[in-house]
Amino acid sequence: MHERSKAFSELRERFKDRFTTDAATLIAHAGGKAHHTPANPDAVFFAESTEEVALAVSLCARERIPLVAFGAGTSLEGQLSAQRGGLSIDLSRMNRVLRASASDLDCTVQAGVTREDLNQALIAEGLFFPIDAGVGATLGGMVATRASGTNAVRYGTMRENVLALTVVLADGRVIKTGGRARKSAAGYDLTRLLVGSEGTLGIITEVTLRLYAIPETSSVAVCGFPCVGDAVDTAIAVVQQGVPIARMELMDRRLVQAVNAYSGLSLAMRDTLVFEFAGSAAAVAEQIEKVELIAAAQGAVGFEWASEIEARERLWAARKDAFYAIVAQRPGGRGWSSDVCVPVSRLSECILHAQAALDTTQVPAAILGHVGDGNFHAVFSVDPARPEEMAEVARINSEIVDKALSVGGTCSGEHGIGTGKIGYLKRECGEEAIDVMLALKRALDPFELMNPGKVFDAGDPR
Amino acid sequence: MHERSKAFSELRERFKDRFTTDAATLIAHAGGKAHHTPANPDAVFFAESTEEVALAVSLCARERIPLVAFGAGTSLEGQLSAQRGGLSIDLSRMNRVLRASASDLDCTVQAGVTREDLNQALIAEGLFFPIDAGVGATLGGMVATRASGTNAVRYGTMRENVLALTVVLADGRVIKTGGRARKSAAGYDLTRLLVGSEGTLGIITEVTLRLYAIPETSSVAVCGFPCVGDAVDTAIAVVQQGVPIARMELMDRRLVQAVNAYSGLSLAMRDTLVFEFAGSAAAVAEQIEKVELIAAAQGAVGFEWASEIEARERLWAARKDAFYAIVAQRPGGRGWSSDVCVPVSRLSECILHAQAALDTTQVPAAILGHVGDGNFHAVFSVDPARPEEMAEVARINSEIVDKALSVGGTCSGEHGIGTGKIGYLKRECGEEAIDVMLALKRALDPFELMNPGKVFDAGDPR
Structure with a gap:
């Protein structure tokens, strides 16, 4: 047109x-x-x-x-x-790392740089950027969706790790939303307003990020549990006791099956936690001891250690591919992922509720969770050509969201709203808060040109 | 009127x-x-x-x-x-802790609760809220100014530790800006927009905060350095090496003198760092060992340990009173504090520059710094009735800010803008970013009723 x-x-x-x-x-x-x-x-x-x-x-x-x-x-x-x-x-050609500072533990990149490429560029300096959204995601996209991933339990999300942005506004003006100071109380936090705005307030072209020193040592363990509740209770206890775990991921029984098939692993068919410990040698040893004790008290079925780098990387690669492992359970399937995040004290209850909902459908599905944060995904492999199936999965997703909202949780822990969760966002925030968001949107994008139809039904252009 | x-x-x-x-x-x-x-x-x-x-x-x-x-x-x-x-x-009568959860490490308080009162209420649960702004500050006020303090190097600032807010908007409507999930990608981050908005976008009435387990053990040490650069370089190395230090505060020579007089301490008259180590016994031992090595390499003059609780508390109380210690150097003096925050690699240079500026005036003044974050304050004890003196201190402050901005820093690390730093904010952010902030302000407060004249000259009411 x-x-x-x-x-x-x-x-x-x-x-x-x-x-x-x-x-x-x-x-x-x-x-x-x-x-x-x-x-x-x-x-x-x-x-x-x-x-x-x-x-x-x-x-x-x-x-x-x-x-x-x-x-x-x-x-x-x-x-x-x-x-x-x-x-x-x-923006994929805007893929240059503009600067990185080992003294200041920060860097500035163009928005099209992927996290993988950034970490490749940083490795010689002994630095890394921890947030790991979907494989191949750009850092600009990760800012825009307020992404997180498996390392958030230790390092936070994009919300905590962006220092400043360069943004093109709806009328073409360019602003910088911050400097290089690690904290600031200078005016409105435009950076955080843009993080998670999904392209609806402006286009992010450069990103200044916090970096971290690569830990001295790290170690990975897998262990199974009699039921998903025991796995989740283990994760909660680890967080409560303040163990600075690097990652702690739940794969439910169904997911273990899918991942074994997709990535050629041979994990025992149980609700499983994957742990990563990182830090100094002494700190890691202490963390491991604590976590083994906690897990044993919840009936954990043996720790398996993946101490060789290769085995560790294979395991994490399999975990990263979990979404695709579920989708691949059906030829031509498309992924549909819930993304609720709840207070950890209500997590067992919410995951058990979701598992029961999954039992009611023939659609291939499984659950994975960033359980230290209270965030989990029920992922379905759907066929968009079958309206009845789509309606069924929509109903199950809706039940999962309602349950999460009923315990004070959110419909989206890390994927954002897009077109898929507009209705849920309304339910979660209420009309007044949506009105406030729309007022902000209209203040910065009066003609509704920036990614229209995302986050909310913004009505007709004016 | x-x-x-x-x-x-x-x-x-x-x-x-x-x-x-x-x-x-x-x-x-x-x-x-x-x-x-x-x-x-x-x-x-x-x-x-x-x-x-x-x-x-x-x-x-x-x-x-x-x-x-x-x-x-x-x-x-x-x-x-x-x-x-x-x-x-x-809001000081809105001083109830509404709920606290040890399982979820969070609580909800009315805005008028002070941090001291909150921690008193939490101690039996083994929990605490780490951010320590000025003595007696309310949590609502700390949200509004995006406060931080001495624990930010380990725990972050109010920006990182507020999960949700209840806010009364300019027209009297009430919104909640989030739920109890520890992370969320659901819509615009209204919470972070309100954090640091200094009452200009709405009135914060309730606050949901992250909490932390009280560390198993903690230990405090003081040590002097040949010059301020050595102290700062020590602090930078501690951060770079990823030591999870709990606090690390600089008191320059002048401040040591003021604090000794005001709080009856007898610290050696050197540029001094005060460290707090916290964690498990093993972790603390490891941290101490690393920090002693780093400090020794910078010529540190002996560590003094304050391992008894009383000595530790006396030391931190003296540090907390540092602002008043400086102000009290002159009868009837009023405090005027700079608040710049810079990339840590430029911190030595900026503090040395500030010290040289302080040498040019007779006004009592000293420097304290949250040096792990790159944030420091030059605090002056001024007499507002002497215009020449006020102009002199304004000039020195302006030089300190210009230096900070020239290295990518901010005019305010934690005190906010208020009426005092409006001009600096413009210099720091540039016209376009200020325009964006004003557009947001007008979207939420079209008649400019909420704390008018703060953060920016918002022009005449419409």
């Missing part, structure tokens, strides 16, 4: 084949990795600098052309579909 | 002596603890619940009466002066 716009002509002329309306490229930018309905943009622009993004945004703003920022396309709630067409600005 | 308003009549009638225009009470709510010009409100209302705050706000909103939320009056940047008169809503 915007093919003939002046903005598009100008971008095409100026950037040649970095601006494209090629069908395959449009489809690749329609946001269709999960179960949500994809929607093609009218064009894709591969930007290489903040200035280029600002130019594209200001050209489009003049003609009220909607904009979607695109990183790696790994988001899980339909964040990238171009609901009203317009321009998809692909 | 608002004495005859309907709102005031209604509040007086309904709340009797909890609504007052008594002169002494007005003066006590004029915000005049530091060097800023105080300004009386027209009336003070002692609220006892969120509903009462909402009622007062909606009554005042109807007649466009400005509102200032008041906690304990310990803020340091003139946040509490009633620049345009109106109603000061005193």
